[in-house]
Amino acid sequence: MQSKLHAVLSNMKFIVCLVFLSTAGFTSGQSTQEVRAHSGYTRDGQCSYTFVLPPSSVQQCGSGQGEADLQQIREQMNDLQKNYQELRQHDNGLEQRLSALEGNTRNTTQFGPGDKNGLPSSCTEVTERSGFNTDRFYVIDPDGPDRGVLPMTVQCDVEGGTAITLIGQNSEARTHVNGFSGPGSYFKNVTYWNSMDQMRVLIDQSSLCKQHIKYECYASVIWYSSGTPYAWWVTWDGRQADYWGGASPGSGKCACGQSVTCSKRCNCDANDGAWREDSGFLFHKDDLPVTQLRFGDTGYGGQGYHTLGKLICYP
Numbered sequence: 001m002q003s004k005l006h007a008v009l010s011n012m013k014f015i016v017c018l019v020f021l022s023t024a025g026f027t028s029g030q031s032t033q034e035v036r037a038h039s040g041y042t043r044d045g046q047c048s049y050t051f052v053l054p055p056s057s058v059q060q061c062g063s064g065q066g067e068a069d070l071q072q073i074r075e076q077m078n079d080l081q082k083n084y085q086e087l088r089q090h091d092n093g094l095e096q097r098l099s100a101l102e103g104n105t106r107n108t109t110q111f112g113p114g115d116k117n118g119l120p121s122s123c124t125e126v127t128e129r130s131g132f133n134t135d136r137f138y139v140i141d142p143d144g145p146d147r148g149v150l151p152m153t154v155q156c157d158v159e160g161g162t163a164i165t166l167i168g169q170n171s172e173a174r175t176h177v178n179g180f181s182g183p184g185s186y187f188k189n190v191t192y193w194n195s196m197d198q199m200r201v202l203i204d205q206s207s208l209c210k211q212h213i214k215y216e217c218y219a220s221v222i223w224y225s226s227g228t229p230y231a232w233w234v235t236w237d238g239r240q241a242d243y244w245g246g247a248s249p250g251s252g253k254c255a256c257g258q259s260v261t262c263s264k265r266c267n268c269d270a271n272d273g274a275w276r277e278d279s280g281f282l283f284h285k286d287d288l289p290v291t292q293l294r295f296g297d298t299g300y301g302g303q304g305y306h307t308l309g310k311l312i313c314y315p
Contacts, residue, residue, distance in 0.1 A: 119145070123156035123163040124315045132156040132163075140165070142202050152198040155310075164314055165202065167193055171293065171308040177220075181299030183230045188293045190308065196236060199289055202313055209288050212309035213245040214279035215295070217268035220302040222254060222278060225269075231304075233282075234292035241287060246280020249287065254278040268304075279307075 119141040120126045126138050134157050141151040155166040169192045180186035192199060203209045215222065215231060222231040222244060233241050244266060246255025254266035256278070262269075267276040282288060289311045298304055 119151055122315055123154065123165045126156050127158070127163045142198075142205050149195070149198045149201050152194040152202070154193075154202075159314075162314060164312055165206070167199060167202075167289075167311040167313075169193070169289075169308065169310070171306070172310065174216075174305050174307045176303070176305055177295045177298050178303040179299055180296055181302075183224075183228060183296045184232060184294035186295040186298065188306070190289070190291050190293065192289065192311070196291075199311065200236065203285050203288055203311075206285075206313035207315060208283070209285050209311060209313040210281040210283050211288055211290055211311050212279065212281050212307075213290065213293075214277065214307040215244075215268060216275065216277045216305040216307075218275050218301075218303050219271055219273050220295070220297045220304045221269045221271050222266040223252065223264075223269055224297075225264075227252070230296040231268075232294050233290045234294070235287040236289055236291055238291070239287070240294075244278055244280065245282055249284050255280040 119139060120129060121142055121144060122140055123132070123138070126132050126140065132138065134155065136155070137153050138156055139151045140154055143149060152167075155168070157164050157166060169190050171188055171190050175188065177186050213233060220230075223229050229240075229242075233244075235241055241249075243249050243251045244254040247253045247258040251258055252265060254262075254268075256262035256267050257265040264270060266278045268278050270276060282290065290308060293306055293308065295304060295306065
């Protein structure tokens, strides 16, 4: 339903408008006056701004307290006007980005033959309607119109002839970890494009979902020899996971440990002063998506790099 999409984009525009809201103060004589800049939201979706000069300062301007006080007020108004222009330019930039997003999603809001919703339910339906561009974002409604969660923003791709759905997050870049000795003392919270409720609906309705996790290590273990975990990830509902990418839930191992291709639980557990890597896909739908990354044993010469991939789901 187009109204759902418009509600999402309108909320984003309102947030842009609120970015401008600010207050400026100045000193006149022995008292502090305030000139306020208020931001509003017009019926046609545009931001509006109003400068308000307090009545007390107007009274002082006309009560003979001197040209100096009036000049000070003028200078403060000029400074506020300059700040307004800068914020207005920033606001215009954000509006342009929102317009680009609307353009990227416009092709998914067209009504198809016999379609009462107007929004595709999956990337499979996006492909069937008009094809897709991997550089674009699409809005889908997995649980259908007028019920459940709001439509969600995704990317679409094809793997082995099957349309797949991808959801990105803030931990995809290779990130250095150093100076955290205690178990799990380093943490990175993972923030996604969509809410957890939206992603869980997609996961529940998908036949398969997966997420790639990788840790490159130098003298930094995942499990210590005693079995104490120094690195782990956290499930969607806040549980500390007891397995790494490529291994099974409850195994307490990485992929190489489960396949017995390394001498310990993980490659990193060799802890021999050489760069090593433990990586693989997480497949267990009841645990996905990853919400936090935890690492330790990166003090006293130890270090590492973590990378987390997009959540990928199959119809």
